[in-house]
Amino acid sequence: MKYxxxxxxxxYPTISSLDKLESLLIQLGHDVEAITPIAYDGVIVxxxxxxxxxxxxxxxxxxxxxxxxTTHRVVCGAPHLTIGQKVAYAPVGTTxxxxxxxxxxxxxxxxxxxxxxxxxxxxxxxSHEGLLSLPPEAIIGEPLAQHIPHDxxxxxxxxxxxxxxxxxxxxxxxxxxxxxxxxxxxxxxxxEYTAATDIQITDIHPDVTAFSLASVTGIPPAPTxxxxxxxxxxxxxxxxxxxxxxxxxxQLEFGQPLHAYDAAKLGSPIQMxxxxxxxxxxxxxxxxxxxxxxxxSIVITAQDTPVALAGIMGGETTxxxxxxxxxxxxxxxxxxxxxTLMARGLNISSESxxxxxxxxxxxxxxxxxxxxxxxxxxxxxxxPHSPIExxxxxxxxxxxxxxxxxxxxxxxxxxxxxxxxxxxxxSLGCNVETREGGLDITTATWRFDLAQSADYIEEIIRVIGLxxxxxxxxxxxxxxxxxxxxxxxxxxxxxxxxxxxxxxxSYPFVSGEELAAFGHTSAVELRLAPLxxxxxxxPFLIAGSLAAVATNPEAPSLVLxxxxxxxxxxxxxxxxxxxxxxxxxxxxxxxxxxxxxxLRLPVSSWMGRVKEVSEPLRxxxxxxxxxxxxxxxxxxxxxxxxxxxIPTVVIxxxxxxxxxxxxxxxSSRRDIAFIVDKQHTPDTLSQEIRHIHPYIxxxxxxxxxxxxxxxxxxxxxxxxxxxxAPDRTLTAxxxxxxxxxxxxxxxxxxHATIR
Amino acid sequence: xQKGSLHPLSQIQRIAVxxxxxxxxxxxxxxxIDTAWYTFDSLRLHADHPARSDQDTFWLTDxxxxxxxxxxxxxxxxxxxxxxxxxxxxxxxxxxDATDATHEIVFRQIECLAIDETITIQxxxxxxETFIKRVLGPxxxxxxxxxxxxxxxxxxxxxxxxKGKWVELLGAGMVHPDVLKNMGIDATTHSGFAFGIGIDxxxxxxxxVEDIRLLRSNRLPFLRQFRSNV
Numbered sequence: 001m002k003y004x005x006x007x008x009x010x011x012y013p014t015i016s017s018l019d020k021l022e023s024l025l026i027q028l029g030h031d032v033e034a035i036t037p038i039a040y041d042g043v044i045v046x047x048x049x050x051x052x053x054x055x056x057x058x059x060x061x062x063x064x065x066x067x068x069x070t071t072h073r074v075v076c077g078a079p080h081l082t083i084g085q086k087v088a089y090a091p092v093g094t095t096x097x098x099x100x101x102x103x104x105x106x107x108x109x110x111x112x113x114x115x116x117x118x119x120x121x122x123x124x125x126x127s128h129e130g131l132l133s134l135p136p137e138a139i140i141g142e143p144l145a146q147h148i149p150h151d152x153x154x155x156x157x158x159x160x161x162x163x164x165x166x167x168x169x170x171x172x173x174x175x176x177x178x179x180x181x182x183x184x185x186x187x188x189x190x191x192e193y194t195a196a197t198d199i200q201i202t203d204i205h206p207d208v209t210a211f212s213l214a215s216v217t218g219i220p221p222a223p224t225x226x227x228x229x230x231x232x233x234x235x236x237x238x239x240x241x242x243x244x245x246x247x248x249x250x251q252l253e254f255g256q257p258l259h260a261y262d263a264a265k266l267g268s269p270i271q272m273x274x275x276x277x278x279x280x281x282x283x284x285x286x287x288x289x290x291x292x293x294x295x296x297s298i299v300i301t302a303q304d305t306p307v308a309l310a311g312i313m314g315g316e317t318t319x320x321x322x323x324x325x326x327x328x329x330x331x332x333x334x335x336x337x338x339x340t341l342m343a344r345g346l347n348i349s350s351e352s353x354x355x356x357x358x359x360x361x362x363x364x365x366x367x368x369x370x371x372x373x374x375x376x377x378x379x380x381x382x383x384p385h386s387p388i389e390x391x392x393x394x395x396x397x398x399x400x401x402x403x404x405x406x407x408x409x410x411x412x413x414x415x416x417x418x419x420x421x422x423x424x425x426x427s428l429g430c431n432v433e434t435r436e437g438g439l440d441i442t443t444a445t446w447r448f449d450l451a452q453s454a455d456y457i458e459e460i461i462r463v464i465g466l467x468x469x470x471x472x473x474x475x476x477x478x479x480x481x482x483x484x485x486x487x488x489x490x491x492x493x494x495x496x497x498x499x500x501x502x503x504x505x506s507y508p509f510v511s512g513e514e515l516a517a518f519g520h521t522s523a524v525e526l527r528l529a530p531l532x533x534x535x536x537x538x539p540f541l542i543a544g545s546l547a548a549v550a551t552n553p554e555a556p557s558l559v560l561x562x563x564x565x566x567x568x569x570x571x572x573x574x575x576x577x578x579x580x581x582x583x584x585x586x587x588x589x590x591x592x593x594x595x596x597x598x599l600r601l602p603v604s605s606w607m608g609r610v611k612e613v614s615e616p617l618r619x620x621x622x623x624x625x626x627x628x629x630x631x632x633x634x635x636x637x638x639x640x641x642x643x644x645x646i647p648t649v650v651i652x653x654x655x656x657x658x659x660x661x662x663x664x665x666x667s668s669r670r671d672i673a674f675i676v677d678k679q680h681t682p683d684t685l686s687q688e689i690r691h692i693h694p695y696i697x698x699x700x701x702x703x704x705x706x707x708x709x710x711x712x713x714x715x716x717x718x719x720x721x722x723x724x725a726p727d728r729t730l731t732a733x734x735x736x737x738x739x740x741x742x743x744x745x746x747x748x749x750x751h752a753t754i755r
Numbered sequence: 756x757q758k759g760s761l762h763p764l765s766q767i768q769r770i771a772v773x774x775x776x777x778x779x780x781x782x783x784x785x786x787x788i789d790t791a792w793y794t795f796d797s798l799r800l801h802a803d804h805p806a807r808s809d810q811d812t813f814w815l816t817d818x819x820x821x822x823x824x825x826x827x828x829x830x831x832x833x834x835x836x837x838x839x840x841x842x843x844x845x846x847x848x849x850x851x852d853a854t855d856a857t858h859e860i861v862f863r864q865i866e867c868l869a870i871d872e873t874i875t876i877q878x879x880x881x882x883x884e885t886f887i888k889r890v891l892g893p894x895x896x897x898x899x900x901x902x903x904x905x906x907x908x909x910x911x912x913x914x915x916x917x918k919g920k921w922v923e924l925l926g927a928g929m930v931h932p933d934v935l936k937n938m939g940i941d942a943t944t945h946s947g948f949a950f951g952i953g954i955d956x957x958x959x960x961x962x963x964v965e966d967i968r969l970l971r972s973n974r975l976p977f978l979r980q981f982r983s984n985v
Contacts, residue, residue, distance in 0.1 A: 026898070027901075029900060029902060029903070031902075031912070159902060160903060162903070337803070341803070410873070410875070411875060411876060412875060412876050412877065413875030413877030414877065449903075452908070452932060453932075454909070454929070454932050457909065458908055458909035458910070461901070461909055462901045462909075466899040466901065469876060469880060470877050470880075471877055471880040471881035472877035472878050472880075472881050473878070473881040473882070473885070474778060474869065474874075474878050474881070474882060476779075477779025485784075486772065486782050490765070490769060493761060493765065494761075497758055497759045497760060498758055499759070500757055500758065500759045502759040502760045502975065502978045502979070503760065503761050503762040503978070504762065504973040505762055505764060505970065505971050506971065506973065507860075507861060508847065508861065524788060524815060524817075525816045526813055526814070526815055526816070527809070527815065528813065528851070530860050530861075531860075537788065547973075551972070551973050552974060554975075558975065560973070565787065565846070565847070567788060572788065649769065651770055651773055652766045652769065654766060654767065654770065654961055654962075655892070657763075657766075657962060657980065657981055659963055659964060659980050660980065661963065661964075661965040662965070662969065662974075667976075682757050683757065683758055686982075697976065698976060698979050698980070700757065700979075701757035
């Protein structure tokens with residue numbers, strides 16, 4: 001939710017700075033997503049004097065404005081301009097919040113001395129439909145900031161348990177508790193009533209806890225004050241008319257949704273109620289949609305006709321308009337679950353339903369209703385009528401939770417003074433009674449998330465701040481992890497990597513065709529296919545491995561492996577799959593042989609477990625390599641024999657890897673061959689080469705030999721070097737420059753002879 | 756012979772699991788395909804919780820589901836082991852999510868659970884600190900922030916400073932008394948903590964991998980970049 005810094009500060013003036021506020025919000029568990037400052041230095045109030053059509057553009061106007069002492073001519077694209085209108089004028093030289101600095105400009109042949117601003121250009125709202133319209137009392141020539149003060153929009157990620165902070169007041173109350181461990185109490189305006197209400201409330205549904213109405217009659221037309229309009233705009237809402245704006249404003253201030261109806265459209269005498277909808281009823285909503293109601297829908301009715309969807313949205317036919325003279329404000333209380341289920345069932349959500357779903361302080365309702373009447377009559381006029389309310393018999397027995405100081409110490413790890421615990425809980429609005437060794441707590445009327453001792457301990461820690469707690473390591477314990485099967489699997493991975501294999505991770509889903517191709521008739525089945533056509537959990541890994549081979553057609557040969565789960569009806573088995581794809585059967589066999597030898601397994605019997613992939617199967621995976629063989633077995637069968645061993649596994653250093661985002665641009669390959677001392681291994685040299693330049697994205701050793709011609713201590717190495725830039729295709733000259741750097745490095749650092 | 760490559764997720768997983776192993780957390784195995792009881796109800800994610808809908812969770816035709824988090828293991832661990840418990844478990848998790856550069860339907864989590872007579876929040880904070888410094892390096896800058904999860908109370912999120920911005924790293928908390936009750940453990944005599952981390956996003960952050968889907972693309976130009984000194 002978005003909050004205004006100025007509004008929070010108005011409710012709790014002790015906030016000293018935006019920075020302090022930010023760290024306090026984090027401490028209290030309200031994650032700060034963004035803070036957007038709003039400032040418009042240099043923008044001033046001006047008045048439109050003349051309006052002409054732009055001679056060369058249909059949609060533009062030439063406007064003369066005055067700032068008191070001077071007049072300026074401005075080209076303007078906004079509709080609905082009127083002479084005498086007060087507007088926000090940004091003179092030449094002004095830098096707008098978007099970063100744009102205005103210069104003298106000629107638009108379609110006409111010069112414009114600055115700009116008239118829409119709300120979005122000032123950073124105070126999304127609207128670009130028209131200019132920011134200032135009220136008649138705005139003083140010409142004064143800075144706009146005199147009328148709309150500079151501010152900041154604070155976006156918070158409010159956790160789902162905290163409905164009570166979905167308002168400026170609710171958040172300010174939490175901030176005060178965090179800052180000084182004292183309770184912030186709201187101040188509502190009250191009203192002297194001279195007129196009684198003539199509204200009647202008929203039946204109310206059991207899911208409604210209370211239903212309250214209050215009217216104001218004989219309202220003279222009046223615009224919404226600028227402070228209210230600009231706050232609504234800055235928080236992403238659109239000002240509509242005074243009565244409606246007051247309801248939206250109070251929802252943002254106190255978190256209590258309320259709705260305004262045009263009393264004249266509710267029938268006479270007004271009889272309102274709340275009931276389940278009938279299946280043949282429809283309701284035209286304020287968002288323009290027409291809704292077919294179901295028996296799950298709860299509706300507000302007037303003369304038994306639906307006029308609003310309870311707790312979610314008002315109806316179109318009874319909305320307040322500019323012509324409205326009599327208004328009925330409605331405030332209700334609902335069971336949170338009823339609104340949640342209805343909003344989900346109808347797939348409609350609103351600011352109002354969000355708040356009802358999370359629970360609303362029942363003590364707010366009538367106070368907010370009266371406050372709305374106060375604002376409307378103060379700003380505009382009219383006669384307020386005393387409110388009417390109907391309640392359902394709801395259980396009001398408050399539940400007491402007992403919290404012992406020992407419980408706090410046990411969970412936190414150190415003791416917190418009892419007086420401090422009491423003060424914190426009271427600052428959050430809880431009612432606290434002391435007793436021997438602890439407290440009996442009644443939760444605040446707005447905190448539906450506090451029920452158990454652990455909940456209160458969390459509150460205490462939140463207010464104290466997690467950062468103030470000491471860190472106490474767990475008692476020492478014997479590390480025994482190395483004996484597990486996981487580490488034997490990792491040891492096996494190291495062996496395969498050392499033999500040139502790459503580890504892959506495949507999606508664990510297969511299709512019905514893949515099951516059939518490998519002779520399976522059934523598998524664990526999903527209700528919805530996570531990947532297109534693949535609605536079964538894989539009972540084997542080879543399908544994913546073959547797909548991975550097919551993904552890499554450019555590699556002349558490759559060895560891939562995966563250690564992952566395969567899924568049977570009642571079991572999940574850790575499985576190994578190795579696949580080799582090349583164009584030579586002997587190359588494949590050589591790999592298998594060295595692998596089994598490395599594991600000290602009997603080669604001939606293990607060779608018998610290696611399977612060839614048939615040509616039709618290769619074709620179905622679009623594999624063009626002619627020799628593909630694989631081994632798939634439960635991991636236990638290959639590493640289980642090592643039980644008891646504590647294999648050494650290398651813990652990699654993540655910082656050794658220099659990742660380059662894969663480029664969409666073409667890569668180029670150059671080869672390099674050189675003779676170098678055997679003490680320099682192919683891997684060391686490969687690393688060295690890669691670190692020369694970020695455009696070297698890969699090195700592939702493709703030939704190595706030793707013989708007496710090059711000297712017994714030397715070997716000859718040949719690499720493919722792959723060059724690629726993230727933003728363009730490299731030129732031959734650029735590649736040659738980097739390639740020369742490699743040669744120089746090999747010669748100077750390793751005394752290599754380039755061939 | 757030139758070395759191949761160990762998958763980036765395996766590399767991170769090794770470090771994370773060995774960091775916890777050194778603190779006495781024992782590797783525990785358990786199912787990815789599980790029931791709603793272990794996955795949701797026992798963890799206070801009740802019947803109307805949005806995470807349970809078809810839009811979020813993959814359900815099987817036999818009524819079971821693919822776990823959306825490793826926390827399904829919490830009750831399995833307490834069924835398998837005697838107190839005190841220090842367990843680490845990890846593996847695939849699944850969410851029916853629209854995929855994009857930062858969202859995947861399959862991802863990996865690592866989670867640990869400690870339950871004993873005297874486990875405190877201060878123990879949790881110290882364990883988190885050791886873990887984060889082992890995985891991200893001794894210079895990692897991080898902060899603890901109160902949060903909300905249904906199955907822990909108090910709940911904490913940990914943010915890490917990455918390129919000048921705070922990025923959410925992992926979720927943690929003290930095991931909720933109701934969850935302890937579901938484990939058959941007396942919440943008046945025992946307490947515990949748990950924390951879990953998604954390692955796919957960690958890989959994106961650590962190396963600047965531009966798209967989470969590359970992790971399961973199995974493309975050699977991607978994998979070869981993770982050739983390391985294994």
